[in-house]
Amino acid sequence: MERRSYPRTKACIPIEIHAQHPEAAEEPWTGRGVVANLSLTGIFFIPDHQPPFTQGDIRDFTFTLANPIKGLPKPLFIKARGRVVRIEIIEFHQRLGVAVDFLTGPYFG
Numbered sequence: 001m002e003r004r005s006y007p008r009t010k011a012c013i014p015i016e017i018h019a020q021h022p023e024a025a026e027e028p029w030t031g032r033g034v035v036a037n038l039s040l041t042g043i044f045f046i047p048d049h050q051p052p053f054t055q056g057d058i059r060d061f062t063f064t065l066a067n068p069i070k071g072l073p074k075p076l077f078i079k080a081r082g083r084v085v086r087i088e089i090i091e092f093h094q095r096l097g098v099a100v101d102f103l104t105g106p107y108f109g
Contacts, residue, residue: 006040014066019059032066042101050096057084080105
């Protein structure tokens with residue numbers, strides 16, 4: 001049974017990912033990947049390389065459209081504070097997928 005508050009939209013959008021711990025003075029993690037699905041309450045993405053996250057981690061995320069759309073004055077992005085709720089191996093990609101529930105946001109720009 002589906003328990004989601006908002007519908008999930010499947011996607012295949014190349015993105016740049018920036019994730020910063022909201023309270024620690026550690027270096028932010030940056031990488032590239034693909035958005036696999038998105039809703040108003042979360043995102044599932046497939047990064048090109050393994051991020052240093054574990055389940056339960058909270059991060060400030062910025063997902064920026066990796067290929068800018070011609071004619072737009074600035075890149076499109078999604079910003080949100082989120083909790084990593086799942087990290088799973090995606091068989092057909094042989095890579096990891098990361099599910100994040102938004103705690104604040106998302107903010108689109």
